[in-house]
Amino acid sequence: GTLEIPTYDAPDEADVRDGVVYDDATGTPTEGTAAIPAAADVRAGVAVDDTVGTAAIPGAADVRAGVAVDGTVGTLEVTGSADTHDHSVTISGHQVSIS
Numbered sequence: 001g002t003l004e005i006p007t008y009d010a011p012d013e014a015d016v017r018d019g020v021v022y023d024d025a026t027g028t029p030t031e032g033t034a035a036i037p038a039a040a041d042v043r044a045g046v047a048v049d050d051t052v053g054t055a056a057i058p059g060a061a062d063v064r065a066g067v068a069v070d071g072t073v074g075t076l077e078v079t080g081s082a083d084t085h086d087h088s089v090t091i092s093g094h095q096v097s098i099s
Helices: none
Strands: 022-023 030-031 086-091 094-097
Touching: none
Parallel strands: none
Antiparallel strands: 022 030, 086 094
16 A cells, blocks of 8 residues: 655644744744734624624614714714703703713
8 A cells, every 4th residue: 555644734824823833834933923803802792712702882773873883874863952050961852860
C-alpha cells in the first residue's frame, strides 16, 4: 500500500481571533485578525463567540419618529408639555414623573 500523508488545511487569518498566533499550512507563525464583538454589542439572542448577544435594540415604536433604528426609523410621536413645578412631562398623552 501507499502511505498517505494528510495535508494541513490552515484557516485564513480572518477566521482566527485577533491576536491568536497559529502555524499556517507551511508552518509559518501567523496571527489571526478576526474581531469578535463582545456579547453586549450583539443583538440579544444572536450567537457570538461561545455565547449569545445581550444588546437590547428598541423597536421603532419606542424611538422618536424619524430617528434611524434597526434598519428603519422610529415612529414614536413626542408631543405635549412639561411642567417644571411638579416635575412631570406629558409624552404622547402619558403623564411621566421626573425625579
